[in-house]
Amino acid sequence: MNYPDFYSALFRATLPETALEVAALLVLVVDLGLLRKAASSTRTVVAALVGVAGCSAAIWGVYAAGWAGISAGSDVLLSAGGSAGVAQIAILALTALTLLLLIDSSFTRHPGEFVAVVLMSAAGGLLISAAQDLLVIFVGLELLSLGLYILCAFAKHSGQSAEASLKYYLFGGMSAAFLLFGFSYLYGLSGSTNLSQVALGTYFAAAHGGTPLLLIALVMIAAGLGFKVAAVPFHLWAPDTYEGAPVPAAAFIASVSKVASFALLISISTAALHFLDNLLFKTNATFFGFADAWRLILILLAVASMLVGNLAALAQISVRRLLAYSAMAHAGYILLGLAYFSSSNLSAAAILYYVLTYGLTTIGAFGVIAVVEKATGSNRLDAFLGLQKRNPLLASILLILFLSLAGIPPLVGFWAKFNLFAAVLHSSSGALPISLVALAIAMSAVSLYYYLQVLKRAFVLPAVDDTPIHAHPVTMTVLLFIAAAIVALGCFPALLQNWIASFYLGW
C-alpha cells in the first residue's frame, strides 16, 4: 500500500468529519479563551453560530470530497455518495438546526463545551453513515454515543437530566457490548471485517452449517442497533431520556442519531443483498446469506415497535414521553421498509426521505416544547392548554408539525409514509408484506388520537392562563422555517425526491 497516497485519500474522504472537529476545537478556543469574560448569552450565541458555520463547512466538505470514498486495498472503508451522501448532509443540516435551538436555552453555563460535544458526536454520525467496515462502524457508533451520554447530562442542576443520562449510558454500554459480540461472531464466520466480504463469507459459512452462529450474531447486532433507533424491545431508555435531557440534546438524539443509525442499517441491508455483486460467477441464488434471517428479525422488531409505540403513546401525559413512544412507532415503520429492502435504491431513498423529514419534524416539535416549557415550567399535556390564544403562531406551527407526524396530507409526513410503504410493496409482493403495511397504516390511524390530544389542548379546550407566551426570535425563525419546509415539501414532494435521487446518479 502506498501510504502517502492512502493518507491523502483518507484526508479527502474525511473532509466533512475534519471540518467538524476543527470547528469543535475552534468553539472551545473562542468560548474558553476569547469570550471567558463575556455574558452568558453572548457566549451561547457565538458558540452556536460557530457550530453552525462548522456544519456548513462540513456540508461543503461532503460535496468537495466527491464521490470517492476510501478503500484499503480492495475493501471499502468509507463509501461516498448515494445513501451515505444524503445521510451526511441530512445529519449536518439537522445538527445546525439543533444548535440554533440552543440559543434560547439556559440549562448550562458552558455553551462552548456543549457545542463542541455536539459537533464531535455529529462527526461520529457522519462516520457510521458512510462506514463499510465493522471496525469503523463500531468506532463511529461509540464516538456518536459517548457524545450523546454527555449531552444528556449537560443540565447539571437537573436530577432528571442526570437520570436520563445514566439510563441512556447503562443501556448504551450494554448494547455496545452486544454489538461488539455480534461483530466478533461475524468476523469469526467470514474472516473479514468488510461488510460485503462479511455478507459473502457468512453466505458460505451458512451453507456449511454455520447458521446457528450466524443467527446469534444477527440477534446481537439487532440488539445493538435496535437500541440506537429505539426499537422495541430495546426502547426502555427512550421515554426517560426524551423527558430528562435538555431540549437541544433530546432533539439531537431524536433526529441526528436516528438518521445516522438508519443510514448504517441501510448500509448493512444493502450489503446483505448485494454480496453476490462481488462474485465473478452469477448464480440465481435461492438462499440469500443472512438476508432471510435479517429480514425476520427486522419484521419482529418492526411489529413490536409499531404496536408498543403507538399503544403506549395513548396513555402518556407528558408530551416529551409521548414523542418518545411515537418515535418508536416511526422507527417501526422504517424497520418495515428495511425488512423488505429492494435491491435497487428505491427502498434506501424512501427510508432516507422518511428519516430525514421525521428528524426535521421532531426538532420542530422539541422546539415548540422548549418554548412552552420555558413559559409554563412543564411539558405535561395541560401545559399546552389554550396555546392558540397565548401564541397563535406557535400553535399553528404545532398543528403543522403534529399533523405531519400523524401523516395527514398534504404535509410531508404523509408523503414519507406513502413513499416508504409503496417501496415495501414494490420490492416484494405477497400476503405478508401487504398485511404488515395494513398493520402499519392501521397503527398510524391510532396515532392520530394521541397527536390530537395535544392539538385539542392547544386549540379546543379553554386556557387556564391567558398570559401570552413569547419565544426567542431565533427559535421562532427556526420553527417557522421547519413548518414552512414541511408544508412546501409536502406540496411539492418531488423536490426532495429528486435531490435524494441525484446522489444515486453519480454513484
Add this chain to the structure above:
Amino acid sequence: MLSWTIYISFAGALLQTLLPKGNPALARWFGLLFAVAGLAIAVAGFAAGMGHGLEVVTDLPWVPAMGIHYLLAADGISRVLVLLTGLASVAGVLFSWNIDLRTNQFFAFYLALIGGVYGVFLSYDLFLLFVFYEIAIVPKYFLIAIWGSTRREYGAMKLALYSFVGSAMVLIGLLASYAASGSRSTGLVALAHAQLPAHFQMWCFPLVFVGFAILAGMWPFHTWAPTGHVAAPTAASMLLAGVVMKLGAYGCLRVAMGLYPHGLDPWGFSFLGLGSWRDVFALLAIIGIVYGALVALAQTDFKFVIGYSSVSHMGFVLLGLMTLNQLGVTGAVLQMFSHGVIAGLLFAIVGRIVYERTHTRQFAELEPMHLSRRLPFAAWAFVFAGVASMGLPGFSGFVAELQILIGAWQAKPWWTIAAGLGIVIGVAYTWRAMQRGFFSDVVPTAHELEEERHHPLAPITWPEYAGVALLGFATLAVGLYPRILLDSIEPAVKALLAGGVQ
C-alpha cells in the same frame, strides 16, 4: 375553470387566518364572499359543461418518479356534486352568521373543509383524491370540537377517528392497487386500464368500498353520524350531511366500483342467501334505511331525528349504487344532491333557527312553546323541508328515490319492497317531528301567553331567509325540472357502468 373552486376556498381559508381578531363581521363577509365565488364558479362550470362528457381541467406531473399527476377532471357526476358543494357552502356561511367566538378561525377551518371537498369531487388521480379526502378530515374535528354543542369533544373525536380508519382502509387499497397494477401511475384511468386480477379485486373492492362507506354512513358503521351531527355547529352539520357524507358515497362509486368492477361479481357460492359483495352491501344499505328510520321515530332530541334520517337517506344512495343499472345509479347520484340540499335545510332550521332562539332541542320542552305561532316562518320552512324529505312529488327527493326504487326492482324486487317500508316510516318520523316540534295541540295557559308576550323570540334575520330560500329553491327546481341535473348525470353514469372509469 372548475379548479378555481378549490384554490379560491383554500385562499379564503388562508386569508381568514390573517384577518385581525375581534372583527367577526369582516370574517363573515369575507367568508360569504369566498363561498359565493366558489358557487359562482361551480354554476358557471356546470352550465359550461352541460352536454359535454369528461373534461380534463388541469393535468400537471406532480411526482413524476411515482407517476402521480395533479389531474383534475370533471364529468357530469362531478359537476353536479361540485354544484351541491357550492350551494351547501354558501348556505352554511349564511347560517353561521351568529358565530362570534373566534370567527375568523371558524371560517378558516370551514373554507379549508370546503376546498378539500371540491378537490375530491374534481380529482381524477386516485392519489390526489385521497389527499383531498384526508384534508377534509382535520377541519371537521376542529369545527365540531371548538364550536359544537352537546358532547362535542366526544362527537368530534369519534368522527375524526372513524374518518381516519375509513381513509386508512382506502390507503391500503390504494397502495395495494398501485403495487399490483405495475403501471407506475395512480391515475384513475390508468389504474382502471391496468387489468387488476379478479381475485385481487375481490378483496380490494370490499376494503375500499367499506372505507368510503364509513363516511357515507353505511350501517353498521354509521354511529359517528348521529353523534357528530348533533355535536356539530349548524354549519358543520349542514356540511357533514350535505357534502361530507357524499364524499364517501362518491368514493364508493368512483373509486371502489370504478376501479374494481369485478369485486361485484358473484362469489360462486352463496352464504345465507348472499352470493356476492353486491348482495352484502345492498343488504347493509337496506338495513340502514329501515334501521335509521325506526331509530329516528324514537328520538326525543330534534337534531337526532334529522341525524338518523340522514343515515336512512344515505342508505338509499348506497342501495342505488348496488343496483348496478342505469336508473338506480342515476337515482343514487341525484339522491346525493337531493339529500345534500334537504338535510342542509333541515339542520339549518333545527340547529340554527329554532335552537338558537329556544336553547333546547328536546321535544318535551319544545311542545309547550307553540313555535308554529311564535316562529311561523320556521314552522312553514320545516313543513316544506319535511315534505321534501318524505319524497313528495314536486321535490327533488321524489325523483331520486323513485329512480332508485325502480332500479332496485329491476335488480331484485324484494329490495324495493324493503326500502319502500323505509319511506313509509320516513313519513311517520317526519310527521311526528313536525307535530311535536311545531304544531303541538297543548293549549297554552293565560300565564304562558303573558310570558310569551314579554319574551318574544328574536325575529328571523336576513341570512336565515336567504339560506332557506337558496336551499328551498334548489330542491324545488330539481323536483319540478329534474332534467336540469339528469342531463348531466345520465351520460356520465352510462359511461361509468359501461367500462369502469375508462
